[in-house]
Amino acid sequence: MPTAPRPATTARPSLTERRKAETQLEIARTAAALFAERGAAVTADEIARAAGVALRTFYRYFRTKEDAVAPLLAVGVRQWLDDLAAPAAGPDAPPVRETLERAARRALTPADAPETEALHWTRGLLRAMPGDPALRAVWHRVHHDSEEALVPVLARLTDADPPAVRLAAAAANTAMRVAVEEWAAGDEPEDGPRGPAELVTHAMRALTAGLPELDGRKG
Template sequence: MPTAPRPAAPAPPPTAPSLTERRKAETQLEIARTAAALFAEHGTAVTADDIARTAGVALRTFYRYFRTKEDSVAPLLAVGVRQWLADLRRLAGEPDGPPVRDVLEQAARQALTPSDERAAEALRWTRGLLRVMRDDPALRSVWHRVHHDSEEALVPVLAGMTDGGPLEVRLAAAAANTAMRVAVETWAADDAPDAPEDGPAELVVRGMRALTAGLSGLDRRRA
């Protein structure tokens, strides 16, 4: 029979990753950087053995972390997503901050504006990867999976920021995520020399404004 709801127990504090987990993540990311660079330079002819050898790990180590050669680029693609969500949470936590719409734009712009040379290099590798993906369904599948996961992760973040209902929150997450994806894809496909207005940071803001224009809940913050 139904019972009265009980207060939820307080959530335990987050546990810091262990040294083993951190080393595993670092190894995965280093393999991902190597794979992205090789794919960008040599295309789909790259093999798992090529990636493992260039990254300085045994092939069995490679397959301990990744099922396929295409899966190996996922950690690199996910880095930008994690940074975007981290910036969004930080901006959302600022008291008396701007409307959600402005927070989304600011976090997206920051995520696609490299803060150092390593970040700029990762963005260049992503551009090369996206060009290779046009002829590789398996790589495209990894790209879309990363963005699907980012959209799911974005929903609870937005739900805590806006007083919009579940539908509006889902639409906002889908719109913001799509703006990020399409901005990077459009930038990657452009063979012309880069102009500031055609960079991914500017493209994502334009896309975000177009796709979220009808979502009035983004004009205010949850009290």
Template sequence: MSTAQPAPSSARPATLTERRKAATELEIARTAAALFAERGGAVTAEDIARAAGVAPRTFYRYFRTKEDAVAPLLTWGVRSWTERLAELAAREPELPLGEVLERAAREALTPADARAAEALEWTRGLLHAMRDNPALRAVWHRAHHESELALTEVLARAGAAGPLEVRLAAAAADGALRAAVEVWAAGESDEAPAELAVRGLRLVGAGLPWLAQRRGPGAG
């Protein structure tokens, strides 16, 4: 999954202070993810602060708990495919949404460089640590809930379906992506996470046939 910093939600450019704050937050999140992946729940907030090169008081200025420290990385990771989805759906308005979902998921879960591959491995380690850490699991599920909400907005703009169908599709698609990463992290399949996600999305599409319909002026 991508670890790139997302664009600010506002149209105005971020200030230097905001950029520095975001960079510090992201560095702490990356450090926390690496330490949790390596040591599991034995990691402390002080360990994370020390490894990130910040004072403990600075850590607590950004995060309430050690588990919260991984939230930015997970949130940006699981939402990277939503951003790709929105871009692709707008760029190719006649492409069926099922295909848009698959292509966006494949791009999001195929590391583009060494740092992205490292982030995916951190996610694997985090998922292992989550088995004995309910607080970490809560952060993971919260990130996916945010992803589902964003996905609902994208599908509502791009598709010709009612609110129930859109919400169901968003929940199922996000669930397919989450399940794919969890199956891969657990070593339950030899397939890459991108391939597992595409297979899961095709299962979702089989139950939601409107996702396979062409969109735009030529649809019908």
């Protein structure tokens, strides 16, 4: 019986790259907290000072003050994509539809205090966005990028043709976005019955119902 091909190993980021990513995420957390508290009135200088970095360092990493929140918004997206990129294999592997739903729930279920705090900050950011079109543009850019990244992941999981794969990626990504936006507009806790994980389940099922290609997976 032939063995399954071994997945390609990903090179571990260098120490410099890891430090850069940590600095960017720390600035992003600070920016998110300030935007949630004060809205568009926040300046890049205030974000830099609160994060403990020079303004020159801030602009080395980010083009605008709104761009600074992108690393935080992308954390859940990366977790979701990483989860999907390493699915269970073998004859008992669930269909793609179920794999998508499970991964989405895990991505929106905070496992610890930092993840709970990140969702809290995301809620604050989403509430600040109506008064800051540039901040809203960052949110939509993050989701556009996640949809593009989802296409090759789904293509490896299903035998569907390219248009169906794109539709599935758009539907799944929209379900994630709508679930977080709906949760952020209310006052339910992160892990409640109307939390983002529950909302994404309903949204995912509704938006992918017309895609029978997701009922199986690549053999």
